[in-house]
Amino acid sequence: MSSENKLDQVYNRIIEQVADNMKSYGFPGTIGRVYAIIYFEGKPLDLDTLSEKTGMSKTRMSQVLREMAQINLAEKVFMKGSRKDFYDIDRDYYQNFISMFTSNFKSVVSRNKNLERKNIADLKQIIEDPSSSEEEKERAKAFINETQKSIEYFDWIDRLVEFFDSHEVFKYVPKKD
Incomplete structure (x- = not known):
């Protein structure tokens, strides 16, 4: 197995680990997946990118992001030069x-x-x-x-x-x- 495949495997395991952790706090695993994806990208992501990376519809992704904002895990941020909504997370x-x-x-x-x-x-x-x-x-x-x-x-x-x-x-x- 190549290093790139191993890295992808570890990345996917981490994503699932965060999703499982989220479930143990009483929240849907989808919140954990989205949180982990933004976290590891290291920058705010827009709705289209998050939908693509998770395989979720834009409607469902919008609901997840709203839930995340309600529990203070994500916030909408302004990105100069873009009309899209971007979302970032608190990394603490x-x-x-x-x-x-x-x-x-x-x-x-x-x-x-x-x-x-x-x-x-x-x-x-x-x-x-x-x-x-x-x-x-x-x-x-x-x-x-x-x-x-x-x-x-x-x-x-x-x-x-x-x-x-x-x-x-x-x-x-x-x-x-």
């Missing part, structure tokens, strides 16, 4: 981990806090409603207690996300130089 592995780790939790916390607010409002209505039985009021109070525990838990997750986003985590788990 640590920051990318933080972006992926925190993006899922941010949406979970937000969704659950909204739900908990609605639950508490409904439960308070039951407690204040003169037509509610004592049993219903007691169940509503028990649900409020559990909801308060849930709110504390999601507050903790929120603080954990901030711990990562602020890079405070590196004081306790430092990067290697």
Whole structure:
């Protein structure tokens, strides 16, 4: 096997490794493939080039890039002299981990806090409603207690996300130089 073929083989293995890693973070492998391709090109790439290199349609590639932008893994960049949209990635592995780790939790916390607010409002209505039985009021109070525990838990997750986003985590788990 020629050196060029071996290099291609290693390159393809790395691409798949990044795709598998992305899946372990809860994201589609396609995000990992696109990330790795841009990373190893060493420069921003346009939609046409990325579609060609991955075999994905432009529509699907556009969706993948939008997903990557939402989790702060890719951004649209201006390239002088071109009217095409180019995309680049943050090459900082640590920051990318933080972006992926925190993006899922941010949406979970937000969704659950909204739900908990609605639950508490409904439960308070039951407690204040003169037509509610004592049993219903007691169940509503028990649900409020559990909801308060849930709110504390999601507050903790929120603080954990901030711990990562602020890079405070590196004081306790430092990067290697």
